[in-house]
Amino acid sequence: MLEREQYTPGPANAAQIRKDGGKKWTLILVRELRHSPEKVWQALTDPAHLLEWAPFDTEGSLGTAGTTVKLTWAGTPTPIETRVTRADAPKVLEYGDMRWELEAFDGGTRLTLWHTIDRRFISMSAAGWHICFDVLDRLLIGTPIGRIVAGEAMKFGWPRLNSEYARQFGIETPSLRLQKQAQEYAEAREIQQALMPKEIPRMPGLEISGSCRPARIVGGDYFDVIKFGASRLGLCIADVSGKGMPAALLMSNLQAVVKALAAENTSPKELVEKVNRVMWHNTKEDKFITLFYGLLDIDRKTLQYANAGHNAPILTREDGVQVRLEQGGLIVGAFQESVYDQGEIALRPGDRLVMFTDGLSEAADGNGEEFGEKRLTEASFCNRQLSAEALHHCLLDRVTDFCGGEFEDDATVLVIAVS
Known part of the structure; x- marks a missing residue:
């Protein structure tokens, strides 16, 4: 008819x-x-x-x-x-x-x-x-x-x-809710991408490469590399709990606070404690933030850092010795007056520092098995001769192959190679 x-x-x-x-x-x-x-x-x-x-x-x-x-x-x-x-x-x-x-x-x-x-x-x-x-x-x-x-x-x-x-x-209908969710996720993704560094600063003696592999539903990953003068860098990586627009807005708030407080003469301990006090007022009880902040001094060949409940970065020496950067304290926003320890480690030629979020280590295969930090540590060890960019992509590719490209959470990795 x-x-x-x-x-x-x-x-x-x-x-x-x-x-x-x-x-x-x-x-x-x-x-x-x-x-x-x-x-x-x-x-x-x-x-x-x-x-x-x-x-x-x-x-x-x-x-x-x-x-x-x-x-x-x-x-x-x-x-x-x-x-x-x-x-x-x-x-x-x-x-x-x-x-x-x-x-x-x-x-x-x-x-x-x-x-x-x-x-x-x-x-x-x-x-x-x-x-x-x-x-x-x-x-x-x-x-x-x-x-x-x-x-x-x-x-x-x-x-x-x-x-x-x-x-x-x-x-609202189910289809309208889906449309609204799709729009919200798109807007959240735009916020997230806007917060990522447009260009990673260059510094003699260092190579830096990083990216965020977004999940289908945007999470709260954030990383940044902040240049202070000719010889210092602030290295930041964080993960805000939750998904979608709430996570993106909280992440935006965190980035603004870090940018406002970070300075060449502000130690990682001081910065994280200040950020914690501000975010304690801005964070609901059911939300939390993990944060790692390091201050790299290329002249002194040192990295001072404070780890607020974040996945401990992996430092792999040229000879294969590996160190986890764990010193710090509780997650950001849990208690108003949290006190954080500060760690310091010497950097040597051939070092590879891998900073990451749990979206990388917790990516799971079809059977629900997670990639895990053990595999990530082994991959960092076996590929320590690679450049920062090559190691960065190698780790992402390994995890992507493992989970079939299905990331339930944002996967962020930041690699620093010392020459």
Whole structure:
């Protein structure tokens, strides 16, 4: 049927809902038809006509008040006994949870439907009736396209109409929630990417390479490399708990605080303690932040650092000796006056420092086994001769292959090579 294949419903028409209280609301739809009230009345009440356009079948006419008719909704196997409570032809028809009014209008009929239904399905019903009314109009003018109900309606614009009516009614549908989530995740990703360093500073005797591999749902990873003068660098990596926009906003707040407080003469211990006090005021009880901050002095060949509950970076010497940078204290934001220890380690030519977030170490394969810090440590050891950039990509590739590219959390890695 060519006309059926070409049918596309127009946009959602003006519709209203009456919030009656409780679980049920009343949907109010109006459609102007180019046919007399008598002709429309017949289509509303005659079983043969209803079979051509309505979302239900009946075993008898709906045109007589006081009669009980078995009515079967499309997609449901069990008929419902429905009593016709009013049938004033060709003006008013009432049965079950529906009321129809027909008003002669401009040579045709203004048809109004009141349908009281579970409020969870109000936009779905509006979309379904919209299509049914289109089919009714074509039936009445003599170019029937066949009933379009239940699953068949999915092929003819029902999902779009459902979303349009939901927006019109100011309610959310699963699809709208998904759209909102997708938009929120996209915005969160934009925030996250904006916080990452656009360009990593260069310094003689060092090579630095890093990136964040975002998960499907944006987490709260953040890293930065801050240059102080000609010989000092601030190295920062952090992980904010949570996903999506809340995590992105908290991460943005953290970055701003670190940027404001970090200075050439501010030790890692001082910085982390100051950041902790600020973030304690800005963080909810169920949120937390892990943070590692190091101050690298290329002239002195030292790295001072404070680790606030973060995954301990892995320092691999040229001879294969490995050291974990663990000194520090509790996660950021747990207690207002947390005190942190400061570590210091000498840097030597050939050293490779790997800083990472748990999205890298906790990436899991199809059986749920995590890549783990042991594998990460071994990979750092076996590839310690690589450049910072090559080691950075080697580690990411290893983990990506292990988990099949399915990261449940952001995976961030920052590699520093000392020459």
